[in-house]
Amino acid sequence: MKISKEVKTGILVLLGIILFIFGFSYLKGKNLLESTNIYYTEFNYNALSKSSLVTVKGNSVGKITDIIYDYKTGKTRVAFFVNEQLKFSKNSIVRMYETGLMGGNGLAIIVSDEGEMAKPGDILQSEVEVGLVTSLSKNFSGLSTDLNSTLKSTDTLMSSLNKLVTDESSKGLKATIKELNETLKSFKNTSNSVNGLIAQNDDKIAEILEKFKTTSNDLALMTDELKDANIGNTVETLKTTLTNLNGLLEKVNNGEGSIGKLLKDEGLYNNLEGATLQLEQLLEDMKLNPKRYVHFSLFGKKAKQYDAEGNEIKN
Template sequence: MKITKEIRTGVLVMTGLVMTIFSFNYLKGINILDKSRYFLVVYDNVEGLVPSNPVTINGYKIGNVQKINFSDDGTNKLEIKLMIDNEVEFSKSSKAELYETGLIGGKAIAIIPNYEDSSIAVSGDYLLGTIKPGLTELVNQKLTPLQEKLESAIQNADKVMLNVNELLSDDTKTSLQQSIVNFKSISESLYETTGNLNSIILNNTSSIENSLKNIESSAENFNEITESVSDANLSDLILELNSTVSNFNLVLTKINSGNGSVSKLLDNDAIFNNLEKATAELEALINDVKANPSRYVHFSIFGKNTSKN
């Protein structure tokens, strides 16, 4: 049978069409010659995931994302079809975690096996979809509290500035300016006083040195006096003083106890009355002697007169 040019052309076209379909599916991560398993995962947001993104387990690629479609339940969730080329097995309760592959934002899905579950997932099963926070989300989580604190600090600063502006009225500003001027004047006066004091010290250096020497000499004399006092026999003096105080206390004790003449004189009213009476009679006698001395004193320039009236 002779193969015509038209047959050869048709075969070439069909071969090219098959190769095109195969290449297209291969670029999408689908190998039409391989009997792969597929699994379904539902996400609320795929965050930039596209078909042909890798599916990994423990960091090793085992398949690709084949399709991304909206779910049929009307919730606008996204249903992901995963093609697994590898024969690795994992449980039905394993998780399909969506994560970032690098800083440039590439996405992939990692199968997180649940080794405690012995039921093996088969082609067509649904896996639980989770999302691992990416670098951008982590940065946002850290920056959000900081942003809130920064906004609060800015608001507080605005309030402080408003309060300061309210306090700084025209009169307050004038007073503040006057205070600054006064402070400047005081500083200048202090500087001038310091200069004068330095000049006085320089001009009276010798006098100051003499005064310091006199103070030093006085201190030495005081030390000598202190040493002399410390060398004195103060213990004997203190003993004698204690003995004197003890004797005085003994006398006071006897007086208080009623023993002795002094105690009787102080406590016996009869003695005091007799003394007071005797003092009164003595005073009357002295007054009578002064008034009538002739009664008590007899003298004559011619001798004693023995006659009696």
């Protein structure tokens, strides 16, 4: 099929127009072949590369198209495009994160539905997530610092130990060890002496232990006997006896009964005292004048009589 010159001319004119529009846009900084769904974000430093992935919840939704350093603000502006079907608000956050252990970073959009919907060309807020490698690096850095401090402390301790070991004074480690050895020797000699003493008196110690065993058995038997003696009843009986005795003493103290009257009746006391006095006088008189009370005669002689004052009564 032959194409007429008019068609060829029309096609050439159309291509020329398209090339003119593309070239004019390119000169103005626009690439018509790229997606127009472009968004921007900014970071304090650059750790990204072009064509790095842009994800949402781990799913790839776009790529980074350009990375530009802003000389005025000192920040790195990152341009990225996303699928036109993705809708999110201006309150969404673009997070830079590590994509793996081998390195490389990407962008993740933390989608938010609140607020005004984002439009191509908007600048979104950004944040940086500390990755596993960075965290391990920081931890190992801290561990290295702690290890250095530990090694310094160990070196100081070893220096102090060396000084203590090489110290020849009375407070040094050598003097202390020497005194400890002497103490151990003395303790060993004392132990040997005690062992010898025990060996010499082995029979006596055995005899003492046997006597102690016998005494212990006797004490056990005595305990059993006391247990069988029903001490409780004995104590109860003693308690009753003491109660009765207390009652009797109380009655005596109150002047009840013969003993109580004897102790409490002053008249009876006075009578007994007078009778005792008269009895003493009688015994004294009998001792001085026995003839007044005892008379003995072989021939039936009439006994002499005496009055109350001891004078003989003559008939």
